[in-house]
Amino acid sequence: MNGKATTTRTRLERGRSALGPALELVHTGRAPTRAVLTAELGVTRATAGAVAAELEALGLIQVDSRPAAAGSQGRPSHRLAVNDTGPVALAAQVHADGYRAALVGLGGEIVATDPGCVIVSADPAQVLGEVVDAGAALLKGTGRRCVGAGLAVPSAVAEPEGTALNPLHLAWPAGSPVRQIFAERVRAAGITGPAFTGNDVNLAALAEHRHGAGRGAKDLLCVATGHRGVGGALVLDGRLHSGSSGLALEVGHLTVNPDGRP
Structure with missing residues (x-):
């Protein structure tokens, strides 16, 4: 040499x-x-x-x-x-009005998306299987290399277990092991890379911090009033502040004064 x-x-x-x-x-x-x-x-x-x-x-x-x-x-x-022809991640979101799957490249570019559905089954395994299948079809159609998968759910996700504590708007059982189910479906579909599941507003806050309204900021407070209810997330010094068990900033389920106004 x-x-x-x-x-x-x-x-x-x-x-x-x-x-x-x-x-x-x-x-x-x-x-x-x-x-x-x-x-x-x-x-x-x-x-x-x-x-x-x-x-x-x-x-x-x-x-x-x-x-x-x-x-x-x-x-x-x-x-x-x-590299706009580089690898992608499978991004999936489930909410009360349906689900959506997409392939996202480096830089946050959406490479391909599936329209998903408008009816969500009460069985989380069925829903997550469908959304992963939709993502696998996108990967096959684009031929891109996948390096991982992420799922956003409208529920507090307990750490480190990855269970959905209160998926009230989905009619899923409390404590559903969504991270385990999602990871199993991802592996079964032949999709490589790690599989992660988190609260939808937490993941939205990270996205805004890296590519959106909070880009360049050290700290970011995100309050979402999207599909149903109120959600919150906090990024401190560039890192998501989720608390000891992943439940920080669950503002929509916090009782401040039991005798106060709704």
């Missing part, structure tokens, strides 16, 4: 632990150039270059080395963007 290849490998080994953080920075738009990536990661320019090259080789990002526009100061920095 020549000296240049050895140096490149050494730089990548030093920055390998930064691959995940680097991808998140590009994925959320906080590192549009290699110079910004270098500063955000706190590594050398060479290490950041090796990390960006590895992410590009994995098909996750695109590195544009064309020089900056005329008149710019300093050495031009390579531009970074997510």
